[in-house]
């Protein structure tokens with residue numbers, strides 16, 4: 001299993017990491033102001049949070065909301 005993108009919008013976590021680096025976005029909500037992803041099934045949100053936290057852009061295991069919970073300051 002290789003999970004490396006928001007599949008609904010075909011936006012790779014590597015591309016989102018680049019956007020985060022360039023814009024300073026530190027949350028899913030902040031990233032969504034600069035990139036199109038995560039507006040359908042939202043299954044990618046915990047992966048994006050983990051990417052923001054660790055810098056990893058490819059995952060080989062399931063990451064759920066319980067594994068990578070939304071922080072209060074994410075604001076949705």
Ligand code: FES
Nearest residue numbers: 006007008042044
């Ligand atoms: S995989 Fe990102 S919204 Fe569905």
